[in-house]
Amino acid sequence: MSHPSPVDGVPSGRTLVMGVVNVTPDSFSDGGSWLEPDAAVEHGLRLADQGADLVDVGGESTRPGAGRVTPEEERRRVLPVVRALAEAGVVVSVDTTRAAVAAEAVSAGARVVNDVSGGLADPAMAGVVADADVGFVAMHWRGPSDVMDGLARYTDVVADVRRELTARVGALTDAGVDPHRVVLDPGLGFAKPGSDNWPLLAHLDALTGLGHPVLVGASRKRFLGHLLAGPDGTPAPPEARDAATAAVTALAAAAGAWCVRVHEVRASADAVRVAAAWTAASTGAPLGGHEQGGPGERPS
Ligand code: PMM
Numbered sequence: 001m002s003h004p005s006p007v008d009g010v011p012s013g014r015t016l017v018m019g020v021v022n023v024t025p026d027s028f029s030d031g032g033s034w035l036e037p038d039a040a041v042e043h044g045l046r047l048a049d050q051g052a053d054l055v056d057v058g059g060e061s062t063r064p065g066a067g068r069v070t071p072e073e074e075r076r077r078v079l080p081v082v083r084a085l086a087e088a089g090v091v092v093s094v095d096t097t098r099a100a101v102a103a104e105a106v107s108a109g110a111r112v113v114n115d116v117s118g119g120l121a122d123p124a125m126a127g128v129v130a131d132a133d134v135g136f137v138a139m140h141w142r143g144p145s146d147v148m149d150g151l152a153r154y155t156d157v158v159a160d161v162r163r164e165l166t167a168r169v170g171a172l173t174d175a176g177v178d179p180h181r182v183v184l185d186p187g188l189g190f191a192k193p194g195s196d197n198w199p200l201l202a203h204l205d206a207l208t209g210l211g212h213p214v215l216v217g218a219s220r221k222r223f224l225g226h227l228l229a230g231p232d233g234t235p236a237p238p239e240a241r242d243a244a245t246a247a248v249t250a251l252a253a254a255a256g257a258w259c260v261r262v263h264e265v266r267a268s269a270d271a272v273r274v275a276a277a278w279t280a281a282s283t284g285a286p287l288g289g290h291e292q293g294g295p296g297e298r299p300s
Contacts, residue, residue: 006181006213006258007112007135009091010053014276015253016052017025017268018093018261019047020219023077029220029238030061031150035077041084048090050271057081057105058095062190064222066145074101083108099124106132114261115131116190117141118168119175119271126175136177137215138168140187148191159205161186166210183258185215195222201248213258218248219235220263246271252281254279261264 010016021044026030044055045070059077060069069077076100078094083281086092086109093112094105099122102113111134118138121126129136140161142151154160165184173179184207186200197218200207207214218224224244225235249260253275262268279285 003211003213004097004180006183007054009089009184011110015249015257016053016259017051017249017265018215018259019044019050019052019265020261020263021047021055021057021081022061022095023057023081024061024069026063026066027058028222029063031242036082037077037080038082041088044081044085044092045088046091047265048085048088050265052090052265054091054093054116054259055085056093056095056112057085057110058114059101060096064145064149064189065071068144071098071100073096075104079104079108082110085168085234088174097121097125100130103128103132106134111135112137115139116187118165118185119172120168126172126177129181130176130178130299133178133181134280135181135183136172137173137185138165139185139215139217140165140168140190142191143249149193152193152196154196157192158199161200162206164211165207169210169212179212182214183213184210185217188216188218189211189221189223192223194226197221197223201252201255204257205250208256215257215261216248216252216257216258217261218233218252219245219261225247232242242267 011207021034022030022042023034023040034043047055057078059074082092092110093108093114095114095116096102097117111131114137114300116139118141188197219232220238220241224241228236242264249268250271251273
């Protein structure tokens with residue numbers, strides 16, 4: 001993690017935690033819970049209190065098979081929430097594939113644009129990000145949610161994702177995006193059946209080696225539900241996947257991820273601190289700030 005931070009105002013020296021606020025009726029794990037702006041803002045503030053370094057606000061579900069919402073509806077859902085959280089001092093990311101929504105969210109205070117299409121869904125996105133000079137999460141994507149399950153064919157999933165993300169970085173920087181603002185994301189679960197997600201995690205170095213910070217979004221995803229299936233093969237439901245999510249957080253942090261995107265923040269906030277202490281001890285580096293025990297602290 002030697003690159004400069006792509007986002008202003010976030011800590012350095014350990015993996016960051018991005019808390020998720022889906023202002024949608026139908027996201028797979030928290031759909032409908034934060035559809036009212038006040039509830040969404042309150043939830044975002046709670047996630048920040050629990051240790052989220054950034055809060056990601058999205059107004060369009062990307063669950064497999066989901067259709068689009070209108071741009072007007074997406075604006076109506078996200079902009080008041082972005083504005084209120086930013087005014088409260090939270091570092092806000094906007095989860096959108098629409099350039100116009102991204103531009104308005106940045107005006108409302110968002111410091112990161114998180115685009116699950118990596119700029120492919122809207123040709124105007126790269127220009128907006130270049131002008132705004134904010135962080136940009138470019139996720140690996142092969143097509144919209146209603147068709148993505150049919151686009152999940154890979155020769156070698158790690159090499160293919162690496163190559164397709166490299167092409168995205170080229171297109172974004174050609175369009176004027178500052179390369180140090182670009183974060184790469186393997187897009188777990190997006191046009192990837194369960195078995196394709198594990199090699200991407202196990203070979204995270206194939207992405208970190210591209211010289212950009214890497215974000216991992218494993219939280220509550222289907223491949224974890226399948227891993228934790230009961231004896232009859234029924235996948236564990238989304239709300240029973242948080243401990244596995246925190247385990248992925250610890251391993252992703254150890255593998256050099258810049259950030260993890262999670263629904264349940266507390267356990268991942270602890271996990272990234274454990275990983276930082278572990279890495280510091282293995283390299284002989286001093287522990288930073290709060291992680292250092294105070295003079296009177298008992299060794300228990
Ligand atoms: N996953 C979802 C939505 N947005 N953004 C990034 N960068 N990476 C992800 O893996 C990702 C994302 C889908 O999960 P949700 O519907 O629970 O938010």
